[in-house]
Amino acid sequence: MRIEANPAVCIGAGQCVMTAPDVFxxxxxxxxxxxxQPRPGPADEAAAREAVGLCPSGALSLREE
Ligand code: SF4
Incomplete structure (x- = not known):
């Protein structure tokens, strides 16, 4: 999987960093x-997915590869 962020949409709320500090x-x-880590390893994958779901601005997206 690959994580992408749109900085133009991010409001700096920080949920992603609190949820997956090794990824964001x-x-x-x-x-x-x-x-x-645009491509999180197995240890960070679940937290990264959770963070994408929690982002209040929709700045994060996830692509399966
Ligand atoms: S959770 Fe979303 S809005 Fe908040 S810092 Fe992360 S990407 Fe930006």
Whole structure:
């Protein structure tokens, strides 16, 4: 699977970072999401999926490969 983020839509709420801190981070200057692991390994996959579902702005999407 591959995670994609749309920074233009992200509102910097941070749920993704709280849910999957190894997969997501936020920029220091404006809290916009940064995807640290676009293809999460098995240990982070479930948390990454959960984070995509929790994002309040719909900035995150997930593509099965
Ligand atoms: S949960 Fe969504 S809106 Fe919040 S920082 Fe992550 S991508 Fe941005």
């Amino acid at each position: 981070d936020q920029r220091d200057e404006d809290a916009v999401v940064v995807v640290r």
